[in-house]
Amino acid sequence: MRKIIKNGVIVTATDMYEADVLIEGEKIAAIGRHFEEAGAEIVDAAGCYIFPGGIDPHTHLDMPFGGTVTKDDFQTGTIAAAFGGTTTIIDFCLTNKGEPLKKAIDTWHQKAKDKAVIDYGFHLMISEINDDVLEQLPNVIEEEGITSFKVFMAYKNVFQADDGTLYRTLVAAKELGALVMVHAENGDVIDYLTKKALEDGNTDPIYHALTRPPEVEGEATGRACQLTALAHSQLYVVHVSCAQAVEQIAKARDKGWNVWGETCPQYLVLDQSYLEKPDFEGAKYVWSPPLREKWHQEVLWNALKNGQLQTLGSDQCSFDFKGQKELGRGDFTKIPNGGPMIEDRVSILFSEGVKKGRITLNQFVDIVSTRSAKLFGLFPKKGTIAVGSDADLVIFDPNIERVISAKTHHMAVDYNAFEGMKVTGEPVSVLVRGEFVVRDKTFVGKPGHGQFIKRNKYGKQTVPKQGSLSI
Known part of the structure; x- marks a missing residue:
């Protein structure tokens, strides 16, 4: 299913701007505004950053x-x-x-x-x-x-x-x-x-x-x-x-x-x-x-x-x-x-x-x-928000405050090294190749969804499939 992430602020290593992200399958198909919403799943990222x-x-x-x-x-x-x-x-x-x-x-x-x-x-x-x-x-x-x-x-x-x-x-x-x-x-x-x-x-x-x-x-x-x-x-x-x-x-x-x-x-x-x-x-x-x-x-x-x-x-x-x-x-x-x-x-x-x-x-x-x-030979398939890149995206609320604790973490281990530390900012939803793994701070993923990625040689990059960019 097509997904459109709307109303968020996209942040990459070089840019920061307001735009929507159109996802088709596993890839980012387009970045811009006013996409056709019929048949698409709409994800509201208002008040949040969208990070790679x-x-x-x-x-x-x-x-x-x-x-x-x-x-x-x-x-x-x-x-x-x-x-x-x-x-x-x-x-x-x-x-x-x-x-x-x-x-x-x-x-x-x-x-x-x-x-x-x-x-x-x-x-x-x-x-x-x-x-x-x-x-x-x-x-x-x-x-x-x-x-x-x-x-x-x-x-x-x-x-x-x-x-x-x-x-x-x-x-x-x-x-x-x-x-x-x-x-x-x-x-x-x-x-x-x-x-x-x-x-x-x-x-x-x-x-x-x-x-x-x-x-x-x-x-x-x-x-x-x-x-x-x-x-x-x-x-x-x-x-x-x-x-x-x-x-x-x-x-x-x-x-x-x-x-x-x-x-x-x-x-x-x-x-x-x-x-x-x-x-x-x-x-x-x-x-x-x-x-x-x-x-x-x-x-x-x-x-x-x-x-x-x-x-x-x-x-x-x-x-x-x-x-x-x-x-x-x-x-x-x-x-x-x-x-x-x-x-x-x-x-x-x-x-x-x-x-x-x-x-x-x-x-x-x-x-x-x-x-x-x-x-490590993953760019630009991974590591950025660009047309043709994998739709690996984090919807991040910069204002959520929480206290780190073993009582609430998701690791199997019986303690947290940062126990009691107060932090501001938390991922709300996380997508891997266009599919939600975490949605509204709830796990919705599936073991086995993760794929092994063969990486390029040091210093080599691949060019993602081109689509449309309309800011």
């Missing part, structure tokens, strides 16, 4: 870690994402050394099959580089449509790759048209510091932060940037949490190196003191990189404003406090790393960013949607 659907470039759903598995899978996780205004996620596909890459990819497809309510893609973890892996990478890009690779510089003896693996991945990515992502922390130094802390009897959650100081993130970020320049390649630094890492990314970009940076909502509004909560409550806030001292927050906000950081990922990786986070009682290194962030990513950036004057509305859209679409 959010793109979360960093999620971990149904992921094994630390002897357990994340609480939210592709069904609960994507439902929560939709309520938060996100219509596409890119999840991380873990690999095992010595196994075919396609086996890992097929495993992740099975995790998402018949569960996702929004669209999704995959990043592929690179744990080793050898002739066999290099032979498989062209097929991963061309046939599987996976055009981004992640290398961990941390989690020694679990995920961590050495510098040679990172460098060879960068070289291969340059040749093949892929974007390399890094978790930038010096895993060797962290390994030493954590062992020393345990030897000294320091086992509480706060020592997770104290053994992963900002210097180890800054050092690893700088090293990754240097290797990227040496390889003449492209780099995306995930979950930037501190001034030291921002400084390295800014230096690299000033030199013209092809380096991009992502931060996360938790680093913008929470700080290291949360890990000191009594009765082991601090375990709720254990993730990597850790929360930093509060002063880092303003550095991150400024970096988003001035373009030194470009995107906001959730790093969704939820574990229940009871039964999962509690695995680390008496040993902070056994606390599963991660938190529940997917649902509140968009609202927090709007409330703390736009409403408080830290960023503009256009910057907000760019950060939560458009820039990720461009970097």
Whole structure:
């Protein structure tokens, strides 16, 4: 059925104007006024913004870690994402050394099959580089449509790759048209510091932060940037949490190196003191990189404003406090790393960013949607409101006030990291490829509606089918 969204204010990364949106099937057919309404479903967006659907470039759903598995899978996780205004996620596909890459990819497809309510893609973890892996990478890009690779510089003896693996991945990515992502922390130094802390009897959650100081993130970020320049390649630094890492990314970009940076909502509004909560409550806030001292927050906000950081990922990786986070009682290194962030990513950036004057509305859209679409081969199919683009749309009321709470969120996890935080602005209705997933703050979607999206190579864009634009 044709749909017409009327009376809203369209906001993209570059424009803001009043117009109606005509949807035919899965696509935006026209943008303008006075469309023929006969036979069309009319959606009134009066008093609301119409944003392109959010793109979360960093999620971990149904992921094994630390002897357990994340609480939210592709069904609960994507439902929560939709309520938060996100219509596409890119999840991380873990690999095992010595196994075919396609086996890992097929495993992740099975995790998402018949569960996702929004669209999704995959990043592929690179744990080793050898002739066999290099032979498989062209097929991963061309046939599987996976055009981004992640290398961990941390989690020694679990995920961590050495510098040679990172460098060879960068070289291969340059040749093949892929974007390399890094978790930038010096895993060797962290390994030493954590062992020393345990030897000294320091086992509480706060020592997770104290053994992963900002210097180890800054050092690893700088090293990754240097290797990227040496390889003449492209780099995306995930979950930037501190001034030291921002400084390295800014230096690299000033030199013209092809380096991009992502931060996360938790680093913008929470700080290291949360890990000191009594009765082991601090375990709720254990993730990597850790929360930093509060002063880092303003550095991150400024970096988003001035373009030194470009995107906001959730790093969704939820574990229940009871039964999962509690695995680390008496040993902070056994606390599963991660938190529940997917649902509140968009609202927090709007409330703390736009409403408080830290960023503009256009910057907000760019950060939560458009820039990720461009970097990860989704634009302009995703990430904008244009004729021919997918009808992934968020009708957003900028004036609704609410209090974030586990009692009202849609994630499966038993706590909310932002519990009690007041925010202004909330998605009211969310469409994915022209179909409502959330309507008037009620879930109306269907597990399995979400499609896997094969993505274009880094720097490549497709031209959407043209229609009419009449403002």
